[in-house]
Amino acid sequence: MRVPFSYLSRQFADVDAYLEAIREVVVRGDFTLGAAVAEFEQCFAALCQVPYAIGVNSGTDALFLSLKALDIGPGDEVITVPNTFIATVGAIVMTGARPVFVDVNEQYTLDVNRLEGVLTPRTKAIVPVHLTGNPADMPAIMAFARRHGLYVVEDAAQAIFAAIDGQPVGGWGDAGCFSLHPLKNLNVWGDGGVIVTRSAELAERLRLLRNHGLVTRDEARCFGYNSRLDTIQAVVANRLLPQVPALTAQRIAHAQRLDAALAELAPLITIPPRRPNVRQVFHTYVVQAAQRDRLLAYLRQQGIEAKVHYPIPLHLQAAAAHLGYRRGDFPVCEAQCQRIITLPVHQHLSAAELEYMVHHVHRFYRRHATAQCA
Ligand SMILES: Cc1ncc(COP(=O)(O)O)c(C=O)c1O
Structure with a gap:
């Protein structure tokens, strides 16, 4: 017997149903931030029980753009764990901030008791990782962060629909970052990511940052990135989300x-x-x-x-x-x-x-x- 790690051929056995939905996008020419992206954002926000979701190009960009939107950059320190996928730390480093590691607990997640020991005047944020789909101790992390005036960006790439006391991850911190990579629980046909937040202001800033800072086709409020969730990936995600x-x-x-x-x-x-x-x-x-x-x-x-x-x-x-x-x-x-x-x-x-x-x-x-x- 073979027990494969990847199950994509089983998952997408009904490929024709997806292709039919994609055909409609092609016929409409609705490729960039199309209706499917808006629908996905609305449904994803509902799943996470938060008011805002912003589709982006990948889980890595979700982390990077969240940190940028919170003005984290050179001179700042961001606390995270050493047992994560490389992208968590890569996103911090790419902002110009310095990653500061704390050890983990028996759950493989951030050990809250060690936060005090790594706090400095430069500490600006904490990025807890819900590794394996197991939520970090968000009530304790949020209490610490609020006491010390720190932002919290949840790396929930592996943890869609995980929850503590019935409250889904992603909505505990200032921003929650998810990956839609083919190996994730909600997986699309390439790269994709999504950020959730309760802050209207942060959501607006993230929408600008992912799309060149554009407020209209011709006007830019700030300089930004091209990190939109691809419409075709949103079509795939919309079929899977209810599952x-x-x-x-x-x-x-x-x-x-x-x-x-x-x-x-x-x-x-x-x-x-x-x-x-x-x-x-x-x-x-x-x-x-x-x-x-x-x-x-x-x-x-x-x-x-x-x-x-x-x-x-x-x-x-x-x-x-x-x-x-x-x-x-x-x-x-x-x-x-x-x-x-x-x-x-x-x-x-x-x-x-x-x-x-x-x-x-x-x-x-x-x-x-x-x-x-x-
Ligand atoms: C913990 C963690 N953070 C970040 C990422 C980055 O996500 P993506 O591959 O969509 O950029 C991943 C997955 O790859 C991950 O497992």
Whole structure:
């Protein structure tokens, strides 16, 4: 059996329905910030329970433009975590600001208790990352940010429809940034991103920044970027958006099955504690595993496309050398990097595929235990 990580061929099996909707855009010539973009923005804002959503070119641009719209730039410091996709930190660096890392907790998200220790007079914002689709502790982060007059830009690229106490992520901070990349839970046919906010002023500034600062076809209020959400991608997103609650429920059900089966293997496998007031949307299913590299190789031999998200923390990337961090600076994150493994959890997995994964993880440790005794 093969258990692939990517499920795009299954997801877009009904390709003709999408092509028909795209045909209509082509016939109307409605290519740039067309009706489909406006419809997507309205529906996405409703899903996130916020008044404004602004479609942009990618999740990376969503972060970059949000920081720019908040006037973050050279001389400023922005606090974030070292265990994220490169784009979180790239967006901060591209504004001219300096990324400042804090270690993470057992949930793989920003450890709020460490914020005080990295605060300086130059700190301007916090970018918490809802890694794996698991919300960072937003109530505590917002309380800290408000106490110290800091902006909060949520990196919710992996966390569409995740929520804390029923309130979706993205709407906790000043801005929330999502990715529509083909590997995300709500995925389009190329790049796409969206920013949500409760601030009318920020929404207006973001609309200007993503479209050359234009207020009309001929008048520019400020200089900006070309970072519009492509209309054809919005057509794809509009077909998928109503499916988000159902596909999320399916991912959660798969994660629950994996949790139950893998918890039996503790302490060889460590499942993070799940919080009852949090809707974790399992963009990825990550656990810590003894003998991680051997387990990874074994699962791949069995046709199970396990992965590691992410093997090299940001502070140890060559790109971050100028920041002056060293190995040992973020011990929790670094220890997790040695042990984390990602198993497929997507909504198109069959029951047989799930059981096949469970069977092989158990089999690996049974064999390993026997080998150790021998
Ligand atoms: C945590 C995180 N932040 C930012 C991004 C960037 O999104 P995009 O690829 O749409 O630019 C991604 C995904 O790629 C991500 O996983």
